[in-house]
Amino acid sequence: MTPDDFSFLAQMVRRRAGLVLTEKKLHLIESRLSTVMRRFGFRSTDALVKELRHGRETLARAVTEVLTTNESSFFRDRAAFEAFRERVLPRLIEARAETKRLRIWSAACAAGQEAYSIAMLLDDLKLQAQGWSIDLIATDLSAEMIARSEEGLYSHFEVQRGLAIRRLVAHFSQEGGSWRIHENLRRMVSFHQFNLLDSYGWLDDLDAVFCRNVLIYFDQKTKASVLDKIAEMLTPDGALVLGNSEAVTGLSTAFVPVDRAPNTYAKTKTIAQRLAS
Ligand SMILES: C[S@@+](CC[C@H](N)C(=O)[O-])C[C@H]1O[C@@H](n2cnc3c(N)ncnc32)[C@H](O)[C@@H]1O
Structure with a gap:
């Protein structure tokens, strides 16, 4: 992912959900994005981010959701x-x-x-x-x-x-x-x-x-x-x-x-x- 695309994605997720993405986690981010790419039929993150820049709401929502961490357990702590x-x-x-x-x-x-x-x-x-x-x-x-x-x-x-x-x-x-x-x-x-x-x-x-x-x-x-x-x-x-x-x-x-x-x-x-x- 280009630094420019990362910065766009980070800003979008921050605005939509308050989540802070750091470049240190780029590998994890790209791996999570791959499930949305498969679902929406994108072959590259470039293509995905290009479509996000066009403001496709369902895609933006799916990307935001997939970038959340859903780890939990019963009676955690x-x-x-x-x-x-x-x-x-x-x-x-x-x-x-x-x-x-x-x-x-x-x-x-x-x-x-x-x-x-x-x-x-x-x-x-x-x-x-x-x-x-x-x-x-x-x-x-x-x-x-x-x-x-x-x-x-x-x-x-x-x-x-x-x-x-x-x-x-x-x-x-x-x-x-x-x-x-x-x-x-x-x-x-x-x-x-x-x-x-x-x-x-x-x-x-x-x-x-x-x-x-x-x-x-x-x-x-x-x-x-x-x-x-x-x-x-x-x-x-x-x-x-x-x-x-x-x-x-x-x-x-x-x-x-x-x-x-x-x-x-x-x-x-x-x-x-x-x-x-
Ligand atoms: C790590 S889980 C925590 C689950 C549970 N509270 C626990 O402590 O085990 C974090 C959850 O926060 C949700 N989340 C992230 N950003 C959110 C937001 N802006 N509004 C509501 N939920 C959000 C994620 O979807 C995820 O399911």
Whole structure:
């Protein structure tokens, strides 16, 4: 790929999805682009970029999606999920005892493992049987990832990563060499295609937001803007859970880290202390 074509591609992906491409990863980028080239019938990256320069929307979308990293696993970073189960959820349930309503967002859900991990924790508590209304919303930029999430079908390798055998047995059925998530968990989650650069208006009143392992791909300005928009949508006593290599330092003053809850943030010191206690 010529430096000029790379620069065009990098700018396009940054504008469309906030993703930062570096020339160090050119080999990986070219290999990912090859699947789009096959799909759209291009023989060279030159031809592909030429068509992108003409502003072909379906192609631009496909290229952006294929350049995202969709790596995920069930209960990824166990300590963060343990903290959510032991500290955040009990406090939220106590605080929402009157309304009996919980609204949780998995903001870059990849193939759905994160959302289904949260669904499993909620299912353990049998809240719906006690009259609770649970909104578990999961979104991703990639239409392909949303389709996979909705399908809820995982390979043996995918369920082996992070999922305890008892959860595999309780929540999945084997289909050939794959594992399908049970319908009751499927129905707990509503999946939507959504770009984190867009407006969050429909995502108001959230009690918890999982925005994990996606900020790492954004530039500083985009990270800060996403964090600020999440803060606006989060209830005053809500919690934000980031990925292991993500933090709010230097990006947002809207969040306070919660002690003894890895990767977890509250909106005020008081709430952070309550969650830590
Ligand atoms: C590495 S995965 C993280 C999955 C999961 N949150 C986890 O921690 O395991 C990153 C996901 O972010 C999505 N993504 C990238 N840019 C995005 C954007 N601008 N808006 C929404 N999702 C985006 C990708 O499609 C990908 O599925």
